[in-house]
Amino acid sequence: MIRKVRGLILAGLLAGAGLAACSPAATPDESVGAQANAGLSPVAGLALTCSGCHSSMGGGIADISDYTSEAIMTALDRYRLEVDGTTVMHRLTRGYSEDQLQAISDYLGAGQDE
């Protein structure tokens, strides 16, 4: 929900900024609004890290593409709190606040939550 509101705010900012009008070469199909996509949502930057390892390749690393936000957050929280864990995820999650992990979970799980 928060994400959707942010998305609307973003769309509004982009439409209202009038940036395209400042570009002499701009044509309607090249408007900034048409270019901006979900990748530029807030917190996208935090989640960029994940796709370096997680994919549908299979093997030793989980494919999280069909995880809900809740499932991702449950897993991240478990890693963060498990003191004797041995994986890279145990060590990585300790670098993020609970809010940041929740934001990453919401972002990555957004497609599965609806």
Added chain:
Amino acid sequence: MSKRVTLSRRHLLAGLAGTAALPVLAPRAIAQTNARLVVIGGGFGGATAAKFLKHFLPNTSVTLIEPNETFVACPFSNLVIGGQREISQQAFTYDGLRALGIDVVHQTAGDVDVDAHTVSLLEGGGSVAYDKLIMSPGVDIRWGALEGYDEAAAEVMPHAWKAGAQTSLLRQQLEAMEDGGLVVMSAPLAPFRCPPGPYERASLIAHYLKTQKPASKLLILDAKDSFSKKPLFLEAWAKLYPDHLEWRGAADFGRVVSVDAPTMTLSTDFEDIAASVANVIPPQKAGEIAERAGVADETGWCPINPLDFSSTLQPDIHVIGDATIAAPMPKSAFSANLQAKFCAMQIARQVAGLDLEPTVLANTCYSYISPDQAISITGVYSNADGQLASIDGAGGLSPENADDSVRTAEAAQADTWFRTITQEAFG
């Protein structure tokens, strides 16, 4: 210089927020939706950057300048040297990038004219104009920095620190060596590409000797006393290769001061050692184009602002990957790939007139200690007063004295990581 650039960027961003001042404060018109985005270097950093610029700004022109039609990946190339992989499995083309609409130009970038905002092309002549330039030049060897080690010597004593023919040469030399031979590796002082790389390679060479040429031995001559994942490598070597691998640090006169290729000799301050096969990993610097563009400083590496990986030395140029001064974030393919995604996102946000996101980055590097066991190091980094800094309490090494199951699980993760990151960069 750095302050001036930062200040003008702040003005630029302020200008983007208010429409009236735009034409004055944005002479390069980065707000134009048809901004010309150019990337130099098609490795993990550059290929990923081109793809994500196109992803974030699909209607924008993205050009990638890369001389080679095939990229040969360094990660996992130690498995080629160890005999577990073929060099062909390390090769990737740029067809995937072309399919996304990226203009891939197979030429050598000659010079960057920072005033005119153009990159000259060596072979074809002409030039490419940019509004924003991302440079991902990788590393070059500092030829001559180690006495006796030049291009000709590298054909006899391969560095194999850029994957491809050098990797195959070292593998062929190991295969051709008679049992009972001495393999000598020379490891440099930091900074260099892939900090745990020499020690992963040493592990896999030692495995090859132990299983195929058991009367042979590997000696690592190191210019330093500490290195990445040292406790884990020492543990693995003691357990797996006690008779086939010896590491000698700087305190034990491990530093190689000169080499002589014709006699296959590596010299320390203490002795001259004749090798059957010599792998000299030499001192390095940012890829030479960085110097020509004026984005490398006196250290040979490229200072950046961790906010968006913009060069602190030149406007409208961003530098990512091994060439950067980004410590404690290491010179790894993972770092280059993530820096590329992050840098592309921040540029897209600037183009779209959005505030920049805070810098939170991470790294994970797996190293094989045998063909089916691996160890890892991780870190999480933020922007602390213009420098990347490790976040306290996060990151670190795989546990010491762990069960074999931990090591085999990390080997499986390493394999998935390689297939995933090469797909993300080149697929």
